[in-house]
Amino acid sequence: MPAATVEEAKKRVSPDEFRVFVGQIELAAIWLKDTMVKNHFGPETPNSTAINITSNATWGPLPEGFRILMKYRVRMKSANAPSLDVDVTFGADYRSQSQITDDIFSIFEEVNLPLMMWPYLREYVSATMGRANWVSFTLPIHKVGLRRKPRVPRQKDADAE
DSSP states (O other): OOOOOHHHHHHSOOOOHHHHHHHHEEEEEEEEEEEEEEESSSSSSSSEEEEEEEEEEEEEEEEEEEEEEEEEEEEEEEEEEEEEEEEEEEEEEESSSSEEEEHHHHHHHHHHHHHHHHHHHOOOOOOOOTTTTTTOOOOOOOOOOOOOOOOOOTTTTTTTO
């Protein structure tokens, strides 16, 4: 069955039904599943960097709940050339008395999941930049309901006078 759009899912799942589902789940674990990092720039922090972040999530059943895999792709560009690529997948295991459905997942993926997973991406990107010997910065907050791709202009040593 193809994944439901959020609009379609909201027609089939009432706000009360969704609230009851979310109220009974328990987060059991958030963990790093896999990652790939490519530093195209070297050990110096680029003068300016544009960031493009995309994501997608999938779910599957567990004996006592369900597992979500949240994949992020972070692409940093400097002067129209790649500077840093980060692909990372986080897993989130939930205990649940009722099984998640595609419709509930579509809403959960849009509303709840980004707020839970974004801090892990934020920390991972910041730490990765440090390991590349770059000056690190904090990704902006994730705003639920906005489907814009985050773009962060970055200038080395800006306002350091």
